[in-house]
Amino acid sequence: MVDVTDKAKKYRDVAYYPGCALEGTGNGYDVSTRAIAKELDLKLTDVKDWNCCGAMEVKNIDPKIQTYLSARVLSQAVNVNKQDVVMAPCNGCYHNLKKAEYDLAHDPKSQEVVANLSSKSGHKNYEAGQAETIHALDWLKATVGEEGLRKRTKGKLAGLKVANYYGCMYVRPRHIFPEKDKGPGSESTSKPHFMDDLLAAAGAENVEFPLKTACCGGAHTLSDSDTSTKLVLNILQAAEASGADVIATECPTCHSGLEMHQVRAEKRFGKKTNVKVMYFTQILGLALGIGPRKLGIHTNISDGMELITEKRLLP
Amino acid sequence: MPIHEKSLIRPENIKTKENLIVEGIDVSGHWSTFIESRAVTDYNEELQEEIGALPGGEFIHRCWQCGSCTNACTVHAIEPRFNPRYWIYLIRMGYESELVRDKDIIWQCVSCNKCTYACPRDVVPEGVMKATAHWLELKGYTEKSPSTIFDEEFSRQIIARGKIEDTEVLHKFLHKTKQPLMQDWLVTIGRNIAMRLPVKWGLKMMWAQVFKPKTKDWAKSRKAIEDYIIEQDAHHRHALKLDAPKSKATAHQPKLHAAE
Incomplete structure (x- = not known):
C-alpha cells in the first residue's frame, strides 16, 4: 500500500x-x-x-x-x-x-x-x-481528493448528469499500469472510477454508462472516418440513453473525436445527438467556481454554454 | 454471422446452369448447380516468420486460437469480416493467398488494445494487425493505406521538429489522400467554433502555421532517428527477401525524409 x-x-x-x-x-x-x-x-x-x-x-x-x-x-x-x-x-x-x-x-x-x-x-x-x-486523475485524486472537493465545491454540480468516458489508453493494455487493479483505493482497468469519484464529490450525478472504456476510433478519425463516426455515435447514443447531459472526457483525442464525429454523424448519417462534451477538468473547474471562459469551454466544438446557465454553474 | 474457417465454397465457384448436357445425356433440371474444385497449392511456409520479423508481430507464434481477440474486437463489431483470430490462423498455416483476400480491411484496426487486454497468451494481436498491414504494403499487395499515409505525415513532422502542428497534419493528410479540405462536416465545425473563438486564437493559429512548434536542439535526435529508420527498413526487407531499395526513397520505404 x-x-x-x-x-x-x-x-x-x-x-x-x-x-x-x-x-x-x-x-x-x-x-x-x-x-x-x-x-x-x-x-x-x-x-x-x-x-x-x-x-x-x-x-x-x-x-x-x-x-x-x-x-x-x-x-x-x-x-x-x-x-x-x-x-x-x-x-x-x-x-x-x-x-x-x-x-x-x-x-x-x-x-x-x-x-x-x-x-x-x-x-x-x-x-x-x-x-x-x-x-491528471491520479494528481487530483491524491492532492485535493474527494474530501477536499466536497468541502470546496459544496455540491455545486448537483443536478448535472454526467457520463464518464475514459477511453482506451488510460486502461489498456493492463500490464503497463502496474499500480492499477490493486484493490480498494486503486484504479481499475476494467471499471475505472477515478473520474466518477471526483465528479461525484463535487455533487454531480454519474449516470450508469456502459461504454466508459469503449473505443472512439480516434486512431482513424480522418483516415477511416466512417468507422470513427459509427463508434462515436454508439458512445453518444449510449450516453443519451443513460440520461446524461454531458460526457466528461479525459483525453484530447477522444474529446475531439466525439465532438467532430457528433457533427459528422448528423451531416453524413442524419443522426443528431444533443449530449454535450466537456473535459472533466472543465466540469471540475466550474464546480470550483471558475468561469467558463477561463476554462476554455467556449473553445469546445460542442457548445455547452446553455447547459451551464441552465444548471446554474456560473460562478 | 458465423465465421467459416475454410470457406471452401465461395460464390464465384458455384456454377449454375439452366440447360446441361453431360456426355450426350440431357441432365437439365436434375443437376443445375456445380461447385468448381479448388486446391491451395501456394503455401508460404515462411509466412509466420515474415510477419514475426516486423514490429508488432514478434509474438504471433504464441497463439492458441482461443478467439478472445476477435470476441473483444471493436472493429469486428461493426465489420464482421474483420477477424484477427482468423488472420493469425492463416498466417500460422501459411495461407498467403487466403490472407491477401482481406488485404483491404486489415489496416482498419483502431489500436484500442481490447484484444491485447483479452489475450491469455500475450500474442499482442494489435501488434500483429499492424505488422500484417505493413507486410501487405511491403510485399506490394496493397497501396499505402490512408492510415499509413496519416502515420507517415504525423511521424515526419515529429522527426523533423520534435512536435506536430494539428492544422498541418489535417491539411497535408487531406491533400495526400486527394480529399477536399472543404468537406461539409469540417466546414460546419469550422463555422461553429469560429463564431465563438476569440480573435487571439485565430492569430495564434496563423502564427503556428508560419512559426511551427519545434523542440529546442532537436537536430541530433532527428539524425539519429532517421538513421535508425533506414537501418530497420533494411532489416525488414531482408526478412521478407525483398530487394534492397535502390534509392533512398522507394515506393514503400516510409517517406519521412522530405525536406522541411
Whole structure:
C-alpha cells in the first residue's frame, strides 16, 4: 500500500507534460488543468523543451522510436527539471510514457535502442524507475481528493448528469499500469472510477454508462472516418440513453473525436445527438467556481454554454 | 454471422446452369448447380516468420486460437469480416493467398488494445494487425493505406521538429489522400467554433502555421532517428527477401525524409 498522505504531498509539485494535442486541438484541457492547479495552489512546472511522445502514429512506423521519444521526455523531466513525478493529462502521452517505462524495465532490446539514440542525440539516457508518470486523475485524486472537493465545491454540480468516458489508453493494455487493479483505493482497468469519484464529490450525478472504456476510433478519425463516426455515435447514443447531459472526457483525442464525429454523424448519417462534451477538468473547474471562459469551454466544438446557465454553474 | 474457417465454397465457384448436357445425356433440371474444385497449392511456409520479423508481430507464434481477440474486437463489431483470430490462423498455416483476400480491411484496426487486454497468451494481436498491414504494403499487395499515409505525415513532422502542428497534419493528410479540405462536416465545425473563438486564437493559429512548434536542439535526435529508420527498413526487407531499395526513397520505404 502506498502511503496516501505521502502522495498527497508529493503530487503538489509535479513536472507537467502537456504534449502536442494540449497545445493545439485540446487547448481547453490545458487551460482548464492550469486553472484548477492555480485555484488549488498546486505547482505545475512544464517539462523543459519537451517533444512529442510519439502519439499513436509513430509506433506504426517503429515502436522503438516511440519508446525513445517518450524516454526523452522523461529524461528531460529527471535531468533538466530535476523532478521525479511527471503529470500528463493527455491519455496518449500518459499511455506512452507508461509504456516506455514498462519496456525500459523489461525489454533489453528497448533499453539498447533508447540508450543508443539518447547518446547520439547528446542527452542523458532515461532509466526505468527514475520518474513516476501520473495522469491528471491520479494528481487530483491524491492532492485535493474527494474530501477536499466536497468541502470546496459544496455540491455545486448537483443536478448535472454526467457520463464518464475514459477511453482506451488510460486502461489498456493492463500490464503497463502496474499500480492499477490493486484493490480498494486503486484504479481499475476494467471499471475505472477515478473520474466518477471526483465528479461525484463535487455533487454531480454519474449516470450508469456502459461504454466508459469503449473505443472512439480516434486512431482513424480522418483516415477511416466512417468507422470513427459509427463508434462515436454508439458512445453518444449510449450516453443519451443513460440520461446524461454531458460526457466528461479525459483525453484530447477522444474529446475531439466525439465532438467532430457528433457533427459528422448528423451531416453524413442524419443522426443528431444533443449530449454535450466537456473535459472533466472543465466540469471540475466550474464546480470550483471558475468561469467558463477561463476554462476554455467556449473553445469546445460542442457548445455547452446553455447547459451551464441552465444548471446554474456560473460562478 | 458465423465465421467459416475454410470457406471452401465461395460464390464465384458455384456454377449454375439452366440447360446441361453431360456426355450426350440431357441432365437439365436434375443437376443445375456445380461447385468448381479448388486446391491451395501456394503455401508460404515462411509466412509466420515474415510477419514475426516486423514490429508488432514478434509474438504471433504464441497463439492458441482461443478467439478472445476477435470476441473483444471493436472493429469486428461493426465489420464482421474483420477477424484477427482468423488472420493469425492463416498466417500460422501459411495461407498467403487466403490472407491477401482481406488485404483491404486489415489496416482498419483502431489500436484500442481490447484484444491485447483479452489475450491469455500475450500474442499482442494489435501488434500483429499492424505488422500484417505493413507486410501487405511491403510485399506490394496493397497501396499505402490512408492510415499509413496519416502515420507517415504525423511521424515526419515529429522527426523533423520534435512536435506536430494539428492544422498541418489535417491539411497535408487531406491533400495526400486527394480529399477536399472543404468537406461539409469540417466546414460546419469550422463555422461553429469560429463564431465563438476569440480573435487571439485565430492569430495564434496563423502564427503556428508560419512559426511551427519545434523542440529546442532537436537536430541530433532527428539524425539519429532517421538513421535508425533506414537501418530497420533494411532489416525488414531482408526478412521478407525483398530487394534492397535502390534509392533512398522507394515506393514503400516510409517517406519521412522530405525536406522541411
